[in-house]
Amino acid sequence: MIRLHKWKLLAVALITNITIVISLAVGEIKAWEHIDWLDIVGEGGVSLLAALWLGFTLNSRPNGPVTNLLTLGLGLIFVGTFQDLLDEVIAIDKGLFLSGGLESTLLPAGLTVLTFGLYHWHKEQLLFTEQRRKREQVFREYRLQDGLTGLGDARFLRRQLALALKHASNHQQPLALVLLDIDHFDATNRRFGHAEGDRLLQELTEIILLNLRRTDLLCRYAGDRFAVVLPNTGELMAGEIAAQLSRAIEHFAYKTAQQGETLYQSISTGTCTAEEYSAEAMIERATTRLLQAKDSKARLQVVAA
Numbered sequence: 531m532i533r534l535h536k537w538k539l540l541a542v543a544l545i546t547n548i549t550i551v552i553s554l555a556v557g558e559i560k561a562w563e564h565i566d567w568l569d570i571v572g573e574g575g576v577s578l579l580a581a582l583w584l585g586f587t588l589n590s591r592p593n594g595p596v597t598n599l600l601t602l603g604l605g606l607i608f609v610g611t612f613q614d615l616l617d618e619v620i621a622i623d624k625g626l627f628l629s630g631g632l633e634s635t636l637l638p639a640g641l642t643v644l645t646f647g648l649y650h651w652h653k654e655q656l657l658f659t660e661q662r663r664k665r666e667q668v669f670r671e672y673r674l675q676d677g678l679t680g681l682g683d684a685r686f687l688r689r690q691l692a693l694a695l696k697h698a699s700n701h702q703q704p705l706a707l708v709l710l711d712i713d714h715f716d717a718t719n720r721r722f723g724h725a726e727g728d729r730l731l732q733e734l735t736e737i738i739l740l741n742l743r744r745t746d747l748l749c750r751y752a753g754d755r756f757a758v759v760l761p762n763t764g765e766l767m768a769g770e771i772a773a774q775l776s777r778a779i780e781h782f783a784y785k786t787a788q789q790g791e792t793l794y795q796s797i798s799t800g801t802c803t804a805e806e807y808s809a810e811a812m813i814e815r816a817t818t819r820l821l822q823a824k825d826s827k828a829r830l831q832v833v834a835a
């Protein structure tokens with residue numbers, strides 16, 4: 531946290547020190563008997579809580595505009611309450627802005643900025659919830675969760691696909707399955723290393739999730755192969771969604787962690803609709819179509835070369 535947010539922490543520490551120095555310069559330390567210890571405990575406690583909130587917030591957030599707003603809001607609240615605390619030990623001329631004006635300005639300003647930051651945080655959380663919904667139940671079924679991407683694994687896919695098939699047949703709705711496989715992922719692994727391949731798989735997961743509807747389910751079927759269950763979806767729509775996912779991935783400019791090189795990926799897809807198939811038969815059919823797509827891509831590349 532300290533390394534990531536060092537400038538923000540330095541700014542808060544610097545402003546706090548400036549407040550102490552100015553207070554000492556324009557005021558006088560109160561005599562022991564004039565200090566109200568109950569106020570010190572109360573106001574010191576509020577200041578300490580504001581500092582803790584700031585610490586918790588920075589510890590749980592990446593850098594970015596929402597974090598900046600939250601830091602500014604909590605920072606203002608902290609400095610405002612800290613100034614309040616200083617007032618209890620340093621007597622400052624009542625006519626000075628530092629004595630009353632600063633306290634009564636910083637706290638409301640901090641609360642206003644914090645409210646604005648919390649509003650954006652709330653919006654950000656809604657987006658994450660939306661993405662998480664597409665991983666349905668995975669968070670309650672850790673045994674069937676893929677450790678790298680957080681998606682359901684192949685066993686989870688089979689189980690959910692069987693349930694979706696039953697639901698589709700009971701409600702006489704179509705159901706589709708799309709398999710996606712990254713092209714030449716082995717070469718990417720060999721060139722940039724397995725850890726970079728892992729990061730790429732994680733980022734591609736996010737891209738796919740962002741391009742799905744809230745009812746769709748994404749699973750990691752195997753190594754570089756993903757599966758999407760598309761409820762209430764016919765063949766045409768499934769083909770369209772597969773094409774959208776291919777486009778989204780082709781346009782994604784992945785940056786490697788080491789050198790920041792840009793990598794572009796393509797995928798091959800195989801779709802299949804339910805009709806009278808079982809979950810296993812659907813996976814087999816989609817796999818056959820995926821391999822056919824890979825074959826025709828390879829043949830086209832040979833012709834082009």
Ligand SMILES: Nc1nc2c(ncn2[C@@H]2O[C@H](COP(=O)(O)OP(=O)(O)OP(=O)(O)O)[C@@H](O)[C@H]2O)c(=O)[nH]1
Nearest residue numbers: 711712713714715716717719724725727728753754
């Ligand atoms: N980094 C990483 N690589 C993985 C993981 N699981 C599988 N792989 C790799 O994925 C690659 C899959 O290779 P292939 O099945 O030959 O697929 P490909 O190179 O994409 O070839 P085509 O599908 O024919 O285009 C292998 O190099 C595996 O080691 C993983 O969790 N992390």
